[in-house]
Amino acid sequence: MNGESGSDAPAGLTVKNLSYSYGSKTALDSVSFSVKTGRFCALLGPNGAGKTTLFSLLTRLFVVPEGQIEIAGVNIRQSPGAALSRIGVVFQQSTLDLDLSVRQNLLYFGALHGLSSAVITSRITQGLEALDMLERADEKIRALNGGHRRRVEIARAMLHDPVVLLLDEPTVGLDVPTRRAIVDRVHALCREKKLTVLWATHLVDEVEPGDDMVVLHRGNIHAAGPVPNVLQDCGAHTVAEAFEMLTSELTAAEGQASS
Numbered sequence: 001m002n003g004e005s006g007s008d009a010p011a012g013l014t015v016k017n018l019s020y021s022y023g024s025k026t027a028l029d030s031v032s033f034s035v036k037t038g039r040f041c042a043l044l045g046p047n048g049a050g051k052t053t054l055f056s057l058l059t060r061l062f063v064v065p066e067g068q069i070e071i072a073g074v075n076i077r078q079s080p081g082a083a084l085s086r087i088g089v090v091f092q093q094s095t096l097d098l099d100l101s102v103r104q105n106l107l108y109f110g111a112l113h114g115l116s117s118a119v120i121t122s123r124i125t126q127g128l129e130a131l132d133m134l135e136r137a138d139e140k141i142r143a144l145n146g147g148h149r150r151r152v153e154i155a156r157a158m159l160h161d162p163v164v165l166l167l168d169e170p171t172v173g174l175d176v177p178t179r180r181a182i183v184d185r186v187h188a189l190c191r192e193k194k195l196t197v198l199w200a201t202h203l204v205d206e207v208e209p210g211d212d213m214v215v216l217h218r219g220n221i222h223a224a225g226p227v228p229n230v231l232q233d234c235g236a237h238t239v240a241e242a243f244e245m246l247t248s249e250l251t252a253a254e255g256q257a258s259s
Contacts, residue, residue, distance in 0.1 A: 010073070012037040012164050012196025013058075018067030020053055027053040029219045030067070035212060037072075037163070038194040040187055042207040044243055045216035051200040052092065054216070055168045058198075059089050072163045072196075085113075088157030090167040094149055098142040102133065102152050105141060106159055113160040120159070127155035131185055147178035154186065164196045165189070171206065179206065204240040213239070215246045222246040 011034040018031045028050045035041040045051045056062040058069060060080055069076040069083075076083040096105050103124060110120035128134040131151040141149060150170055157165060167186065171179040183199075183206050190197045199206065207213055213230055215223040223230045223246050227239060236242035 009037040009039075011035065011070070012039070012072055013041075013198060014068070014070040015054075015058075016068040016070075018054070018057065018064065018069065020057060020062065020065060027219050028057075031216070031219070031221055032067075033214050033221055033224045035196050035198055037196050038190065039212050040190045040197045040199065040208070040210075041212040041214060043198055043200040043214050043216060044202065044204065044207065044239075045200070046202055046247055048218075049202075049216045050219040051216060052168060055089075055091075055166060055200060058166055059087065060084060085160070086163045088160070088162035088165045090150070090153045090157050090165075090170045092169040092172060094153065096141045096149060096152060096156075099140060101138050101140050102128070102144075103137045105152065106156055109156050110159050115160065123159050123161070124155070127158050130189065131155050145178075146174050147182065150174070150182055151185070154182070154189075158189065158193075162195075164198070166198050166200075168200045169202070170199070171201070171203070179203070183208075204238075204243050207239045215243060217247045 013035040015034070016032050018028055019026070020028045031054065043051055053062070057064055060076060064077050071083040071086045074083040074086065100108070106124045107120055110123070124137070125134065128137055131154060133148065133151050133155065136144065136148065141152065144152070171182055174182070186197060186199065187208065189195060207227060209227055211227050212225060213223070213227050214221060223233065223242070231237065231239070231242050234242040234245050236245055
């Protein structure tokens with residue numbers, strides 16, 4: 001099932017017939033959806049739905065065995081370097097160096113991408129300003145709380161000017177006000193920079209009415225499209241109601257079939 005945003009914009013991210021298994025256990029079963037340029041798409045799924053496996057394939061931590069992934073029109077299997085250079089990633093587990101400062105972490109990342117010192121310095125300033133973190137640029141990561149560390153990771157993911165931003169459960173373990181602030185910041189970045197954003201979460205309150213959404217459950221896509229369309233198709237009034245209908249009914253039906 002492909003999500004459509006109602007825009008004529010090209011797809012920033014396209015997934016077609018993507019499957020992946022761990023031995024005899026199927027994690028993803030012919031998953032297909034697309035996210036258009038400039039759209040924020042919430043990838044909703046319970047724990048164990050296959051979200052992290054999907055992100056591992058999107059970032060080439062796992063090699064795509066079956067199906068196709070395109071990043072801004074570039075096939076990740078055919079041109080992995082070109083595809084990955086267009087992606088910014090915030091993983092579920094932090095990968096910042098705790099003993100380096102915010103600035104040092106970003107300088108190191110920029111150098112890995114081959115950016116000049118002048119470009120790195122300018123983008124660090126812009127990125128940290130956008131996330132209200134510039135005044136903490138010289139503090140060590142170890143001294144920051146969880147929310148501030150996440151902001152640094154988002155700034156780092158944006159440093160090489162990607163066209164697609166992937167975030168895997170980026171607010172896990174954070175309190176509600178901090179979660180809300182980060183959700184708002186990423187939505188603002190999406191609008192301002194015309195980013196394609198895929199935001200994986202199991203928290204329905206992180207989905208806004210103007211977003212797209214994809215519901216993934218037990219390795220299958222059960223709904224995809226703009227939030228109002230998904231709600232209408234489900235006969236639901238809220239994202240929470242639709243999410244429950246799309247996941248719990250399946251679980252109940254499976255339970256009856258096995259009894």
